[in-house]
Amino acid sequence: MSKNSELQARRDAAIARGISNQLPLFVARAENAELWDVEGRRYIDFAGGIAVLNTGHMHPRVKAAVAAQLEAFSHTCFMVTPYAVAVELAEKLNRLMPGSGAKKSIFVTTGAEAVENSVKIARAHTGRSAVIAFGGGFHGRTFMAMALTGKVAPYKAGFGPMPADVYHAPFPIPYHGVSVQQSLEALERIFKYEVEPARVAAIIVEPVQGEGGFYVAPPEFLQSLRKLCDQHGIVLVVDEIQSGFARTGRMFAVEHAGIEPDLMTLAKSLAGGFPLAAVVGKASIMDAPGPGGLGGTYAGSPIACAAGLAVLEVIEAEGLCARATAIGMSMTAALRALQKEIPAIGEIRGLGAMIAIELVRDGDPHSPDADLTKALVKRAAEKGLVILSCGLYGNVIRFLVPLTASDEIIREGLEIVAESLRELTGTVTRKAAHG
Numbered sequence: 001m002s003k004n005s006e007l008q009a010r011r012d013a014a015i016a017r018g019i020s021n022q023l024p025l026f027v028a029r030a031e032n033a034e035l036w037d038v039e040g041r042r043y044i045d046f047a048g049g050i051a052v053l054n055t056g057h058m059h060p061r062v063k064a065a066v067a068a069q070l071e072a073f074s075h076t077c078f079m080v081t082p083y084a085v086a087v088e089l090a091e092k093l094n095r096l097m098p099g100s101g102a103k104k105s106i107f108v109t110t111g112a113e114a115v116e117n118s119v120k121i122a123r124a125h126t127g128r129s130a131v132i133a134f135g136g137g138f139h140g141r142t143f144m145a146m147a148l149t150g151k152v153a154p155y156k157a158g159f160g161p162m163p164a165d166v167y168h169a170p171f172p173i174p175y176h177g178v179s180v181q182q183s184l185e186a187l188e189r190i191f192k193y194e195v196e197p198a199r200v201a202a203i204i205v206e207p208v209q210g211e212g213g214f215y216v217a218p219p220e221f222l223q224s225l226r227k228l229c230d231q232h233g234i235v236l237v238v239d240e241i242q243s244g245f246a247r248t249g250r251m252f253a254v255e256h257a258g259i260e261p262d263l264m265t266l267a268k269s270l271a272g273g274f275p276l277a278a279v280v281g282k283a284s285i286m287d288a289p290g291p292g293g294l295g296g297t298y299a300g301s302p303i304a305c306a307a308g309l310a311v312l313e314v315i316e317a318e319g320l321c322a323r324a325t326a327i328g329m330s331m332t333a334a335l336r337a338l339q340k341e342i343p344a345i346g347e348i349r350g351l352g353a354m355i356a357i358e359l360v361r362d363g364d365p366h367s368p369d370a371d372l373t374k375a376l377v378k379r380a381a382e383k384g385l386v387i388l389s390c391g392l393y394g395n396v397i398r399f400l401v402p403l404t405a406s407d408e409i410i411r412e413g414l415e416i417v418a419e420s421l422r423e424l425t426g427t428v429t430r431k432a433a434h435g
């Protein structure tokens with residue numbers, strides 16, 4: 001039995017099946033865009049710990065900041081005896097959030113917790129209860145985040161009842177025949193059939209749906225949501241947990257639409273692999289909950305905050321926003337060339353370096369090919385590349401390569417995607433037969 005299989009068997013016996021793992025690949029060490037398993041095999045990492053590693057594995061600056069913090073102290077609880085590193089990170093995030101007014105932040109530990117807190121803050125500010133989210137959206141696995149998530153299996157099935165007063169509108173996805181107009185009309189229908197706008201505390205939206213399949217919200221859609229929220233006094237929460245921190249070519253994806261959110265939820269690449277999440281927003285809204293209403297024992301861990309400060313320095317010093325744009329352009333060009341050869345690639349889309357391919361049967365957007373997608377993840381891993389699937393129908397491959405990866409590594413990874421797809425779709429055989 002190989003070391004990986006042995007560990008997988010132990011994992012299966014010791015850890016509940018509710019937490020699944022995509023690949024039976026147990027990691028021994030990792031550096032920038034590469035990792036090595038317990039058997040010494042090297043892999044290119046196009047998954048980035050699900051969008052956590054925009055600055056790569058073990059960035060030397062992040063490592064140094066964490067090591068220095070560890071020399072001082074690792075925990076006191078910010079709610080008992082606070083520390084400067086969290087204040088400094090909050091000041092920086094407040095400055096980075098789009099919009100010129102005063103901003104404030106809170107720190108928590110996970111993305112789901114940031115989402116939960118954004119709803120608490122919006123409810124405290126408005127005195128209203130309802131929240132609107134979008135089909136296919138993903139906001140986390142805790143109760144309110146799960147209710148807001150727009151996908152039943154596997155996230156909600158069997159876990160009900162969900163918290164009340166949550167409504168979903170369709171997300172605009174032209175590839176699946178849903179226009180911006182239709183999506184906005186559906187929102188109006190919610191106001192007509194389900195809940196009056198004067199009872200809606202918040203609308204929460206991902207500027208690029210992550211888990212849902214890397215569908216980019218058209219700028220005019222986000223602009224319309226901004227207007228709608230202004231018109232009805234609704235808090236606009238932009239969930240940047242997956243799309244933030246330079247991934248899309250701007251610090252936050254919402255900047256592409258030129259609107260100012262009321263609140264933003266942040267996590268993942270915020271602290272380069274250390275558990276940290278935040279809600280950043282307009283000070284007048286953020287201050288609505290009273291003292292003690294928000295917080296958590298580990299909220300704003302000093303180690304994670306030190307990592308967060310280093311991540312922000314790296315993004316600036318290494319020009320990672322521009323690098324994301326460049327990676328996005330070169331990867332898209334390579335994938336477009338591949339699409340000409342492989343009709344199973346139905347669509348290539350994304351924003352900056354948040355790129356995905358959607359795999360379909362016979363070029364039909366309505367025939368998702370989840371089997372091919374699963375097989376591609378497996379075949380790519382056999383060839384030394386870690387990629388992630390996503391999408392409402394499990395037929396999307398998302399690429400979240402660290403923005404610090406070299407061009408050579410990215411080319412090597414894409415070549416594995418191409419080879420694997422050729423093999424799985426029989427393109428190799430056809431080519432050979434013709435050639």
Ligand SMILES: Cc1ncc(COP(=O)(O)O)c(C=O)c1O
Nearest residue numbers: 110111112138139140210241242
């Ligand atoms: C957009 C978005 N929101 C919220 C979450 C939940 O974050 P966490 O898994 O840290 O709770 C995720 C995680 O994938 C996400 O992509």
